[in-house]
Amino acid sequence: MPGRLSDAYRNHPVHVHVHDKHLDFNSVQELPDSYAWAPLDEYPSGDSFSAESVPVIDLTDPNAMKLVGHACKTWGAFQVTNHGIDTSLLDDIEWAGRSLFSLPVQQKLKAARSPDGMSGYGLARISSFFSKLMWSEGFTIVGSPLEHARQLWPNDHSKFCDVVEEYEKEMKTLATRLMWLMLGSLGISKEDIKWAGPKGEFKGACAAVQLNSYPACPDPDRAMGLAAHTDSTLLTILYQNSTSGLQVLREGTGWVTVPPIPGALVINIGDLLHILSNGSYPSVLHRAMVNRTKHRLSIAYLYGPPNSVHISPLSKLVDPSHPPLYRPITWSEYLGTKAKHFNKALSSVRLCAPLNGFIDTNDNNSVEVG
Numbered sequence: 001m002p003g004r005l006s007d008a009y010r011n012h013p014v015h016v017h018v019h020d021k022h023l024d025f026n027s028v029q030e031l032p033d034s035y036a037w038a039p040l041d042e043y044p045s046g047d048s049f050s051a052e053s054v055p056v057i058d059l060t061d062p063n064a065m066k067l068v069g070h071a072c073k074t075w076g077a078f079q080v081t082n083h084g085i086d087t088s089l090l091d092d093i094e095w096a097g098r099s100l101f102s103l104p105v106q107q108k109l110k111a112a113r114s115p116d117g118m119s120g121y122g123l124a125r126i127s128s129f130f131s132k133l134m135w136s137e138g139f140t141i142v143g144s145p146l147e148h149a150r151q152l153w154p155n156d157h158s159k160f161c162d163v164v165e166e167y168e169k170e171m172k173t174l175a176t177r178l179m180w181l182m183l184g185s186l187g188i189s190k191e192d193i194k195w196a197g198p199k200g201e202f203k204g205a206c207a208a209v210q211l212n213s214y215p216a217c218p219d220p221d222r223a224m225g226l227a228a229h230t231d232s233t234l235l236t237i238l239y240q241n242s243t244s245g246l247q248v249l250r251e252g253t254g255w256v257t258v259p260p261i262p263g264a265l266v267i268n269i270g271d272l273l274h275i276l277s278n279g280s281y282p283s284v285l286h287r288a289m290v291n292r293t294k295h296r297l298s299i300a301y302l303y304g305p306p307n308s309v310h311i312s313p314l315s316k317l318v319d320p321s322h323p324p325l326y327r328p329i330t331w332s333e334y335l336g337t338k339a340k341h342f343n344k345a346l347s348s349v350r351l352c353a354p355l356n357g358f359i360d361t362n363d364n365n366s367v368e369v370g
């Protein structure tokens with residue numbers, strides 16, 4: 001019997017002492033030292049001298065599959081328009097995020113994520129790898145939001161729950177469509193992936209919704225919203241409000257900002273699709289910066305395989321000149337590995353040494369744990 005996805009952290013609890021460390025961001029006039037990161041110069045900011053930006057793909061374009069494949073290979077990320085998600089649902093999920101984060105800290109802490117749990121309110125899981133704190137707060141939802149929503153709003157949680165459930169349903173449909181665009185452009189079809197099911201609907205796929213809040217920050221150049229990481233997913237669908245902050249790392253260029261486009265969604269490749277594609281698609285390193293005057297909100301839909309499935313390089317993508325680069329692993333097992341090794345998790349499941357170097361970040365400000 002495969003365990004539940006939410007059991008992933010049972011052996012890797014994260015002890016960020018949320019009660020001691022949690023800050024009422026709105027009451028702070030000056031950046032506390034515990035939030036002041038060393039100069040962030042490990043990669044240059046590509047923004048000032050690069051005309052390059054993450055591709056924007058209209059999903060109704062007859063060439064969409066080819067464009068998606070090219071974006072996945074070269075960037076590991078892209079934005080989509082005409083994706084079929086109503087603007088009103090995006091407004092509603094933004095409303096849900098705002099309602100939650102504008103609650104008093106003590107109220108939010110009633111739904112705090114437990115050290116070995118997956119869902120609830122708290123600091124980013126990856127906080128434990130850094131000596132400095134991130135200027136953000138998050139709320140993770142896996143499946144039904146009811147239990148935590150009741151703790152936050154004992155008598156008034158039904159609209160929040162309805163919106164989140166509708167969002168999960170619509171995102172699941174979009175994620176399935178994106179999976180086939182991404183896989184199709186590698187020459188993979190339904191017959192090549194047993195766990196996709198006869199209709200290719202990826203029945204039993206697991207997902208988490210992550211609401212991220214980045215309050216306005218008195219010293220944004222020294223603060224970090226969410227430190228550089230790759231997602232452990234197959235793919236992630238990100239909605240960002242009108243305040244920019246998301247950056248992706250482009251080899252040879254540096255950090256490139258992904259500008260918010262009204263109604264568009266950002267898609268990025270996660271570690272498990274990198275494994276499935278036998279290294280063809282890079283899982284992109286990304287981070288979130290903060291703003292001096294504007295509050296930023298983002299909602300990530302983190303999409304992965306069913307619990308029982310071992311992800312390994314697709315056999316169609318393996319031959320004598322392309323040996324399998326990774327050993328099989330379930331999502332839950334991989335989340336445990338990530339909780340232990342963070343940005344070294346992918347190399348820890350790798351079978352062959354990379355040919356020409358591999359971005360393996362262990363930046364300044366990070367600490368070794370485990």
Ligand SMILES: C=C1C[C@]23C[C@@]1(O)CC[C@H]2[C@@]12CCC[C@@](C)(C(=O)O1)[C@H]2[C@@H]3C(=O)O
Pocket residue numbers: 118124125126127140208210229230231232233300302335338
């Ligand atoms: C399913 C998951 C992926 C995630 C950890 C989580 O259990 C739920 C939140 C996800 C998130 C969002 C912010 C960045 C990230 C690295 C983190 O700390 O929590 C990702 C995790 C991931 O993709 O590894």
Ligand SMILES: O=C(O)CCC(=O)C(=O)O
Pocket residue numbers: 210212226231238240245246247286287288297298300
């Ligand atoms: O807020 C953002 O733009 C990035 C969020 C993110 O990377 C995540 O939730 O995994």
Ligand SMILES: [Fe+2]
Pocket residue numbers: 229230231236286300
């Ligand atoms: Fe992410």
